[in-house]
Amino acid sequence: DTAVSQTPKYLVTQMGNDKSIKCEQNLGHDTMYWYKQDSKKFLKIMFSYNNKELIINETVPNRFSPKSPDKAHLNLHINSLELGDSAVYFCATGGPSALSNEQFFGPGTRLTVL
């Protein structure tokens, strides 16, 4: 079983559309993250949730809204997509004392906004 899964793997859409990316983990971890990796491979945290509660919001535009229906899921909804939103989005999880231990990453969702 895949520990952290994301859907879809690829997403191509027009500017102005609204889209969602889903993430599920079966590791039983409390903490989940969304990262954005740009075309230069720079990886930056966007959000973190601990047990469905928002912990970090890294000055991400409010067009981006994460939602955690339960501990195993953290979805990312993006409104009014812009060209600059094109990137690879990674979901990740961390166990107890998440930052003192490794994080487990999903395979990524490549978003292309035309």
Next chain:
Amino acid sequence: SQQGEEDPQALSIQEGENATMNCSYKTSINNLQWYRQNSGRGLVHLILIRSNEREKHSGRLRVTLDTSKKSSSLLITASRAADTASYFCATVGRGAQKLVFGQGTRLTINP
């Protein structure tokens, strides 16, 4: 900013040689982690080294940490073609709640 900087940005070596990548950061850390990313894939954790540790090994990987210089190195010995990937260091600052990644080193192992 806590962001790490990695050096070199790209490294190309022959199979069997050793590869060394360096990471520098700016503020005090709780720990430093190295991750590997194969093309088109997610990141995979390699090693975590805590601020009170100076060296750690895992198989062909050796990581050092010098907190006085705010730097770390990742050594891969006896490289293999399958080691071709991007390698990222990431730091957790003291009291921080997030991992901050460097920009990575693109390693190519030539057969």
